[in-house]
Amino acid sequence: MRIKNILAFTGAAVLSACAFAEPSIAPAANPATGSVLVQAKAGAGHRLTAQEAQGMRGAFRLADGRTLTLSSQRNKLFVDLDGKHEELVPVGDKRFVARDSGTLVAFNQVPYADEVTVSPAD
Template sequence: MRIAPLLAFIGAATVSLSAFADSSIPPAVAAGSLASVQVRAAHTYLSKDDAEHMRGTFALTDGRTITVTNKQNRLFVDLDGKREELVPVGVTQFVTRDTGARIAFDQVPYAAEVVVNQAAR
């Protein structure tokens, strides 16, 4: 009879898969409410062409200026006398690698406006 080996295989597979189950997920979430979870994908890649078209000097509303430069597909900003790499965290949103300042451009590439929000670290 072939049903007995098939049932044994299904049982073993179920036990094996349950070993990989994450017990830290609350039962309500594990029961199927994952459809309500929103995931926002980060824009983590900037082409060399886009990076080249982001270069420039931008005037901030507080009177300061920032200068954006690039090296290949990486962007750098000169902000308050310090040069830092910009890490993309969204389509038009970046964070400085060292100080955590958030920099938002109105568009990528060919940005005309920029907003800087410096986080206190």
């Protein structure tokens, strides 16, 4: 009976470890559907607190003359740019990707950024 419990525990531990492993085959993007694939390493775990998201709110003048406006709701950050309102998904400490368009938005600091860089989706 004891061996069955040890084997069950070992099997559960192996399955749990496999759940956090990176996939061996990268998913392919489908340009026909217009969907954007946001990739981040498993376990990256970048999240904003509600206070950080609130500290990011405001308007930024971009080098090309456009205005980027940030708003927040709880711990989520939203961007208004080029007539689009999109959620920003954190992919790094200071880097975000617009959920729908895939636009990369990078800040010099989080919260209370005073510089922003916008790069179009690849």
